[in-house]
Amino acid sequence: MTYIVKPKLHHPSLPSNAIGLTRRDYEGRISTLCAGCGHDSISAAIVTACFELDLQPHRLAKLSGIGCSSKTPDYFLGQSHGFNSVHGRMPSVLTGANLANRDLIFLGVSGDGDTASIGISQFVHSVRRGVNMCYIVENNGVYGLTKGQFSATSDKGSKSKRGAENMESGIDLVSLALQLGATYVGRSFSGDKDQLVPLIKGALTHGGAAVLDVISPCVAFNNHAGSTKSFDYVREHNEAVNRLDVILGRALIKADYAPGEVREVTQHDGSVLRLKKIAEDYVATDRNAAAAYIQEHKAMGQIVTGLLYIDPHATDLHDRIGTTRTPLNALGTEELTPGAAALAKINAGLK
Amino acid sequence: MPDQDLTQPQRVQIAATNDFVVKFANVNGSGSASANGLFAKAIIRMGVPVGARNIFPSNIQGLPTWYEVRVNGDGHLGRRGGIDLAVALNPQTWDDDLAEIVPGGYIFYDSTKPMPPSKFRDDVTILGVPLTEICNAAYKIPRERQLFKNIAYVGALSHLIGIDPGIVETLLAEEFASKAKLIDANVRAFHLGRDWAKENIDPIGLQLKHADGVGNRIFVDGNRAAALGAVYGGATVCAWYPITPSTSVAEAFMEYCEEFRTDTDGSKRYAIIQAEDEIASIGIVVGAAWNGARAFTCTSGPGISLMNEFIGLSYYAEIPAVIFDVQRGGPSTGMPTRTQQADLLIAAYASHGDTKHVMLIPGDPGECFTMSALAFDLADRLQTTVFVMLDLDIGMQDWLVEPFVWDDARKLDRGKVMTAEDLDAGIPFGRYRDVDGDGIGFRTYPGTHPSKGAYFTRGSSHNAMAAYSEKGADYSEGMQRLLKKFATAAELVPPPIARKAREATRTGVLYFGSTAAAMHEALETLERRGRHIDAMRIRAFPFPQEILDFIDAHDEVFVVEQNRDAQMRSLLMIEGNVDASRLQSILHYEGTPLTARFLIKEFSEKMAKTAPAMGKI
Numbered sequence: 027m028t029y030i031v032k033p034k035l036h037h038p039s040l041p042s043n044a045i046g047l048t049r050r051d052y053e054g055r056i057s058t059l060c061a062g063c064g065h066d067s068i069s070a071a072i073v074t075a076c077f078e079l080d081l082q083p084h085r086l087a088k089l090s091g092i093g094c095s096s097k098t099p100d101y102f103l104g105q106s107h108g109f110n111s112v113h114g115r116m117p118s119v120l121t122g123a124n125l126a127n128r129d130l131i132f133l134g135v136s137g138d139g140d141t142a143s144i145g146i147s148q149f150v151h152s153v154r155r156g157v158n159m160c161y162i163v164e165n166n167g168v169y170g171l172t173k174g175q176f177s178a179t180s181d182k183g184s185k186s187k188r189g190a191e192n193m194e195s196g197i198d199l200v201s202l203a204l205q206l207g208a209t210y211v212g213r214s215f216s217g218d219k220d221q222l223v224p225l226i227k228g229a230l231t232h233g234g235a236a237v238l239d240v241i242s243p244c245v246a247f248n249n250h251a252g253s254t255k256s257f258d259y260v261r262e263h264n265e266a267v268n269r270l271d272v273i274l275g276r277a278l279i280k281a282d283y284a285p286g287e288v289r290e291v292t293q294h295d296g297s298v299l300r301l302k303k304i305a306e307d308y309v310a311t312d313r314n315a316a317a318a319y320i321q322e323h324k325a326m327g328q329i330v331t332g333l334l335y336i337d338p339h340a341t342d343l344h345d346r347i348g349t350t351r352t353p354l355n356a357l358g359t360e361e362l363t364p365g366a367a368a369l370a371k372i373n374a375g376l377k
Numbered sequence: 378m379p380d381q382d383l384t385q386p387q388r389v390q391i392a393a394t395n396d397f398v399v400k401f402a403n404v405n406g407s408g409s410a411s412a413n414g415l416f417a418k419a420i421i422r423m424g425v426p427v428g429a430r431n432i433f434p435s436n437i438q439g440l441p442t443w444y445e446v447r448v449n450g451d452g453h454l455g456r457r458g459g460i461d462l463a464v465a466l467n468p469q470t471w472d473d474d475l476a477e478i479v480p481g482g483y484i485f486y487d488s489t490k491p492m493p494p495s496k497f498r499d500d501v502t503i504l505g506v507p508l509t510e511i512c513n514a515a516y517k518i519p520r521e522r523q524l525f526k527n528i529a530y531v532g533a534l535s536h537l538i539g540i541d542p543g544i545v546e547t548l549l550a551e552e553f554a555s556k557a558k559l560i561d562a563n564v565r566a567f568h569l570g571r572d573w574a575k576e577n578i579d580p581i582g583l584q585l586k587h588a589d590g591v592g593n594r595i596f597v598d599g600n601r602a603a604a605l606g607a608v609y610g611g612a613t614v615c616a617w618y619p620i621t622p623s624t625s626v627a628e629a630f631m632e633y634c635e636e637f638r639t640d641t642d643g644s645k646r647y648a649i650i651q652a653e654d655e656i657a658s659i660g661i662v663v664g665a666a667w668n669g670a671r672a673f674t675c676t677s678g679p680g681i682s683l684m685n686e687f688i689g690l691s692y693y694a695e696i697p698a699v700i701f702d703v704q705r706g707g708p709s710t711g712m713p714t715r716t717q718q719a720d721l722l723i724a725a726y727a728s729h730g731d732t733k734h735v736m737l738i739p740g741d742p743g744e745c746f747t748m749s750a751l752a753f754d755l756a757d758r759l760q761t762t763v764f765v766m767l768d769l770d771i772g773m774q775d776w777l778v779e780p781f782v783w784d785d786a787r788k789l790d791r792g793k794v795m796t797a798e799d800l801d802a803g804i805p806f807g808r809y810r811d812v813d814g815d816g817i818g819f820r821t822y823p824g825t826h827p828s829k830g831a832y833f834t835r836g837s838s839h840n841a842m843a844a845y846s847e848k849g850a851d852y853s854e855g856m857q858r859l860l861k862k863f864a865t866a867a868e869l870v871p872p873p874i875a876r877k878a879r880e881a882t883r884t885g886v887l888y889f890g891s892t893a894a895a896m897h898e899a900l901e902t903l904e905r906r907g908r909h910i911d912a913m914r915i916r917a918f919p920f921p922q923e924i925l926d927f928i929d930a931h932d933e934v935f936v937v938e939q940n941r942d943a944q945m946r947s948l949l950m951i952e953g954n955v956d957a958s959r960l961q962s963i964l965h966y967e968g969t970p971l972t973a974r975f976l977i978k979e980f981s982e983k984m985a986k987t988a989p990a991m992g993k994i
Contacts, residue, residue, distance in 0.1 A: 109664075118657040151653040366784070370780075
């Protein structure tokens with residue numbers, strides 16, 4: 027569908043957000059993915075999340091690796107700088123970009139091949155460094171662009187379109203992210219926009235390493251009976267532990283829920299994460315309990331979704347290495363070059 | 378000296394003032410490095426030029442290590458070849474160390490447990506000092522006995538070859554300025570050795586005299602100089618993975634940044650990330666540079682191999698990156714602690730597809746500083762990867778070079794970057810449009826403007842407006858423009874440095890990097906023997922036209938390089954369209970720095986063979 031140019035005209039009655047932008051201002055080019063692809067739903071959720079957060083599109087940088095998922099940054103936020111980098115290496119590029127200008131919001135989009143196979147090392151290390159980012163894995167358990175090979179997140183026993191059974195253990199990205207010290211961990215399903223949009227909003231405003239594992243069925247190669255990443259399978263086995271609302275700092279906070287059911291977490295930027303419990307015994311601020319819960323329910327064949335972990339006191343890489351508040355890319359000759367007099371002293375010390 | 382008849386005793390002892398070679402043979406991890414450094418620095422403070430080289434294994438403790446000090450009043454500081462005085466403190470390597478001494482030379486050793494006479498040569502004078510005995514008597518703690526033994530041998534040597542003891546005391550006072558106790562202890566150890574030698578051995582034929590040969594020069598290694606250049610060049614992001622011999626670039630950058638880039642509240646105007654591998658290192662560099670920071674990584678050959686894919690991205694998506702490659706012996710793990718110039722081809726053409734990359738090739742640590750700072754300007758100006766190709770001999774060895782210079786009027790050249798003001802003024806933006814005819818487009822940093830100047834960066838084929846395109850015409854236009862940009866680079870990189878022979882000659886030599894040190898001495902010696910060679914030191918790739926003109930102007934052209942496959946010659950043939958028969962190789966690739974004697978021998982043999990009628994024209 028690449029031959030279709032998206033019209034730029036807005037309907038005059040389109041609602042606008044607090045900074046006067048319409049939802050259309052957050053869109054990108056027309057997607058070239060297969061009709062019905064879960065990834066397009068995630069792109070739409072990103073658009074909605076950014077619109078609802080009143081983000082200035084140019085203050086967000088979107089980065090990706092290689093694969094179907096990594097193509098999607100072209101399909102949202104057309105006014106943002108984008109970087110479609112190298113297979114499995116988005117995390118390092120994002121880390122560098124983040125170091126250069128800490129004032130921007132960094133959205134990393136990746137897939138399960140990009141993150142869990144070729145790029146697992148960079149995923150692991152960017153998360154443990156606490157890079158301030160919203161890292162979305164569009165997880166379909168399959169290599170789509172190369173037509174249907176198993177990926178590292180394919181569950182053991184899951185069947186390929188041709189009927190072959192995956193004999194290797196699947197990597198559970200949320201469990202891994204928890205172990206690595208991610209300070210915001212969520213899992214969702216591309217087919218559940220109501221759950222996904224707030225999770226993305228929370229991640230974009232989080233202020234530390236936020237990881238979202240979004241199961242996103244591949245309609246072309248992994249949506250058949252026997253697959254554990256098909257629309258039907260995920261719907262049947264989805265077990266949401268909570269529902270999230272993200273309330274911007276300036277918005278009036280109203281309590282809709284009975285006490286005890288709701289937990290509120292204030293983030294660095296003043297936004298409030300309001301968590302409504304669905305699973306009675308789930309505590310989203312306890313890393314170890316979360317990890318145990320996810321594993322126990324996985325063993326029962328359930329896919330646990332929701333905001334699985336949040337550290338209200340998250341720090342990021344810049345906090346840890348003590349970088350100055352001014353973005354490094356804004357420093358000029360005077361701030362960076364010590365000058366001739368300092369050099370003369372250095373020379374004197376080398377004699 | 379294989380041609381020496383060792384059965385004939387020679388009573389001759391070499392006598393030389395301010396012109397000799399001392400080689401220390403130590404065991405690594407014994408603390409000898411600082412004593413050896415003290416020895417070299419003391420001679421420099423006497424005004425006598427010194428070239429010093431650590432020759433060390435990839436190991437922390439227990440293996441042999443050497444420190445070779447070339448003392449030369451005339452300022453020839455490359456390796457000469459041969460040893461006049463061996464300070465043989467490692468029994469493991471005794472036989473080899475002894476064999477390397479020239480006839481009439483000297484061997485200094487710890488005679489606490491004397492070596493049997495069969496372990497010596499008749500033509501080498503023995504200088505036995507019971508270092509262990511002296512130190513065991515003076516110190517109780519084993520670690521002190523070991524460490525002060527090192528200073529004690531410097532003391533003994535100071536008497537034997539005439540090092541000014543006052544200078545050593547001053548150096549020790551400077552070294553331990555903040556720890557007064559250590560000054561006294563070290564001075565005492567120095568005199569323990571010196572006094573024993575005074576009482577028992579006469580000074581030898583190798584002597585030092587105060588001179589004025591050092592001038593204003595500083596003694597520094599190339600990695601430190603490159604790191605300092607990165608500070609002055611405005612680098613704010615360093616991502617690296619530890620690898621010999623480049624690690625000290627990042628470490629020195631850290632040290633200088635702590636000093637010069639820390640605000641009063643402790644916040645840092647820099648970010649250093651020790652990455653998980655070299656791939657992440659270059660990825661961080663590319664990401665940071667894409668977002669407008671100056672960024673670099675430092676590595677060696679194995680790291681370059683890993684970085685290839687990203688270097689291709691930097692080339693094709695046109696993102697600045699600076700890579701310091703401190704070359705070591707390859708291929709594979711190769712010889713991590715030995716020197717080579719064998720990464721030229723992989724750097725020049727890193728990554729799949731058609732690529733070419735800019736290389737700056739410093740000839741000494743002084744140029745490491747200037748080329749490092751320049752590399753950041755060039756990377757921004759050219760929007761591509763710029764390699765700074767050090768080699769271990771430059772990177773990890775202290776060289777005597779002119780002091781670093783900086784012009785306070787100099788501003789960082791950020792190249793073609795459009796600002797919000799430019800965009801508001803209505804200047805049209807197209808990321809890869811060649812608006813100036815130099816092959817370089819304008820870029821914007823992310824976050825610049827709410828509605829203008831955003832673009833999508835990708836390693837896939839794109840048109841001049843940065844949109845995805847697999848149209849043949851769009852692709853070819855971009856690839857041709859990159860060639861034009863590479864031609865622009867040839868105008869911007871440092872030109873070669875020529876040295877004309879005293880008499881007109883049809884023979885020329887091209888060389889580069891650490892070869893410079895031995896080359897000057899070799900050329901002077903050859904000149905005295907009536908062999909005249911015009912010389913040109915290559916300092917960058919792509920090749921400025923002068924290099925090709927130089928080849929054209931000579932009938933016989935040698936290319937000296939420290940690799941097996943004559944990689945620079947290949948580059949000259951490929952990029953300069955030079956006929957293979959026009960370029961003869963002189964190759965040295967065993968991992969040690971090449972010596973003036975090696976070059977003299979090679980030229981003498983090859984010139985005689987290929988150009989018997991060479992003479993004045």
